[in-house]
Amino acid sequence: MLYFHWEGFLMNYIWNNDTLSLHDGDTLVAEIGFSTIDDGNTYVVERTWVSDAYRGQGIAGKITTTFITRVQEEGKKLLPLCTYTNKFMQKHPEYADLLAKK
Known part of the structure; x- marks a missing residue:
């Protein structure tokens, strides 16, 4: 688990076979x-979800950045099918080298 403080709260990430989740307690x-393709070498982001109670606080960007960091550390590629992740990648060209070719 990876922990971080967010506006006074201690939150933790949990990475499973097909989800990266963020918990507050x-x-x-x-x-x-997400799912994987290309023998596990490419992560396909299918959806990004934030609880209504936590929206508008930049949490979608935080969890997306954490996901991208993991992709970088593993030396893999990313295929953003999710609308949010696709827009995030367009706004952050510094991650362009992670994009998988469709």
């Missing part, structure tokens, strides 16, 4: 759903 705050 026992409360699910945000989640990225």
